[in-house]
Amino acid sequence: MNGAETSNTAESGSYVGVQAGQVHNSHIYVVGPDDPPEHDYEVGRRYLAGGVPSKAREHLEKAYARGFDRPELHFHRALAILSKRSHRDLTHEERAVLEDLSAVTASTGRNTWERGLDTVFALLSCVDGSGGDVEAAMAALKALPTAQRDLILRHLDLVLSGGMKQSVWHQVRENAEKERFSNGRLDRVWSYFEAEPAGARAGSPQPPSTGRQDLFIGLPLAVATLVPVVVMARLSLAQESLVALLACLGLPVLLPAAGWYVTAWHHRHRRRRALERAYGYGWSPSPPPKGGFADQVERKFDHYFAKYAPDPLTRNAWLDRTRGVRRALRDEVVRVYRESGIGADRVTWLIRFLVRDVRRRLQEGQPVEPHEVHRVDPAVMARCTVLCLAAATAMAAVAAIAFQQAPFSTAACLVLTAVTARFSVPLWLKIHSERRRFTEESQEHSATKAAREAEYHRWKSKLNSLRPEEKEMEAWLNADKTLILAETLKSHRLAWREVVAHAFLPTPKRPCESAHVSKGPWRYSRYEVRVFLVTGEGVREATVVLDFLRSRWRVTSRKNYRFDALSSVHVEIASTRRYTLNITLNNGPSESIVVSEAPNLDAPPDEELQSDAPDINLETAGFSHTLRVLEGIAAEGKPWFGRAGDPHSGDSPGASTAA
Incomplete structure (x- = not known):
């Protein structure tokens, strides 16, 4: 059975040439020593x-x-x-x-x-x-x-x-x-030849690539970046001008707000680039070895993506559109099942479920491509741009006024801020993005695992009820x-x-x-x-x-x-x-x-x-x-x-x- 709407996986005229046999665990022929x-x-x-x-x-x-x-x-x-x-x-x-x-x-x-x-x-x-x-x-x-x-x-x-x-x-x-x-x-005999389904699994999220050592480095860098800004603000306030006052009051508001939107934009960009790599965009991955587990899984994905095309007339377009997600799903299945000695036939139920899920998402208009899944809202981009320009304007005003008060000190503060920001800003963006990625992927993993376990129990129950x-x-x-x-x-x-x-x-x-x-x-x-x-x-x-x-x-x-x-x-x-x-x-x-x-x-x-x-x-x-x-x-x-x-x-x- 391929889904809730079907009743038979047997396809007309299709047979497997060199298929390993299936062994169904059963106690119908077992007699214990204490049995009557x-x-x-x-x-x-x-x-x-x-x-x-x-x-x-x-x-x-x-x-x-x-x-x-x-x-x-x-x-x-x-x-x-x-x-x-x-x-x-x-x-x-x-x-x-x-x-x-x-x-x-x-x-x-x-x-x-x-x-x-x-x-x-x-x-x-x-x-x-x-x-x-x-x-x-x-x-x-x-x-x-x-x-x-x-x-x-x-x-x-x-x-x-x-x-x-x-x-x-x-x-x-x-x-x-x-x-x-x-x-x-006719509705049941096919189930006898179905493999015992392997248990539901999902790829676990990778732990954050940043740790305590990054915090130990990032904190001094952040202090070294912000202290010169505070010094320039004090120098500019000494002028006792309205512009200086407004600029100094705007920096504590504009800098955190701009920083928040910058981190959100940067995080989405990193997630999109990671998904593009998983989809194989920008590079040509070599095919898996013939006859191996990865090759068998890939063939099954190709088969079911072709079989479950929403419209047979647009099958080629459907296959072209889903090439990336097909590769990513194949790699995940291979990664989580390869080392467990499980044959490809035992994960066929999961492959069918994943293909049906992709079809459902596309039919419902849900995002599938990396630029759709991790799309940055235009409103966020606009706010980020405006806040960054406003923060830069306020910073420029503070620096200009402070330069009039103490040229050499202001120049030194600007140089120190620029040098430390060169290292602290990318580091803190990475720290924030990694922690946020791990949190999001953990939530996605829980939802994915629950959906797959539900499908596994549904499929296994159906096999048990139908198997002759x-x-x-x-x-x-x-x-x-x-x-x-x-x-x-x-x-x-x-x-x-x-x-x-x-x-x-x-x-x-x-x-x-x-x-x-x-x-x-x-x-x-x-x-x-x-x-x-x-x-x-x-x-x-x-x-x-x-x-x-x-x-x-x-x-x-x-x-x-x-x-x-x-x-x-x-x-x-x-x-x-x-x-x-x-x-x-x-x-x-x-x-x-x-x-x-x-x-x-x-x-x-x-x-x-x-x-x-x-x-x-x-x-x-x-x-x-x-x-x-x-x-x-x-x-x-x-x-x-x-x-x-x-x-x-x-x-x-x-x-x-x-x-």
């Missing part, structure tokens, strides 16, 4: 809703081990084992756990969670070779309450066979259509994937009964924005989604670019190849943060797909200790199942599907994943 087992269960449910079933199972099993034994726990334990996996992907240990869980269904009580668990095992019996009744299982599924039925449809997506999927596909697609734009997605939860982000992504799958099936003219297996592989599409909550999976503003449909005759592959912020996608390629055309599949692990899947066809070049690559960022300490972060990202992408399907096709072709589905065969379902 119910909290482990809740965290497990959140992980499952967020698309990380392995972490969900870890917390659910921990809750069970600590004495939390309820039907809803066992229901979610079963879903955590089966989510994002087909039945052939299960290890012997996981099959044994499911067998133990099936004993829970023997309970005499039959609440909705137990009925849901019954249905899960009824569906499993239709695909594990135990000869379950498909029609009865599907009838039980359709009879479940919406909450349990939707969870089963979502997490057993890869477990259901083609024929079973066909019978519920209309419901799955309808759920995806409802979920796609639910909970105000993990379960919402995962639900929206699942809805998009389901509708992409529906479009792929339609384009290939396939029915579910013709599909032996299917797999998704969503990967980030650079350039894009990225973010994640602490201990959660990375999310991206753009994805490249690959859909693999395995039929009895071969593989259909579609590649789709998904704009996650707007829930729009476009198909970029379609491929069809026989089982024997897939030559090899292997994973290249360049580091703990980058996984690349290489697919080679017999009749074409190999294709390299970066499956998981966390953005570069200065992670907080708790992120550095999260060694399982790559595994979480791979699991969220459904990588294990996709890799297993592709490896099975590359190794054995069509016979693999029949053998891999046999739970009693020698094929270890976990071997391919471990590779």
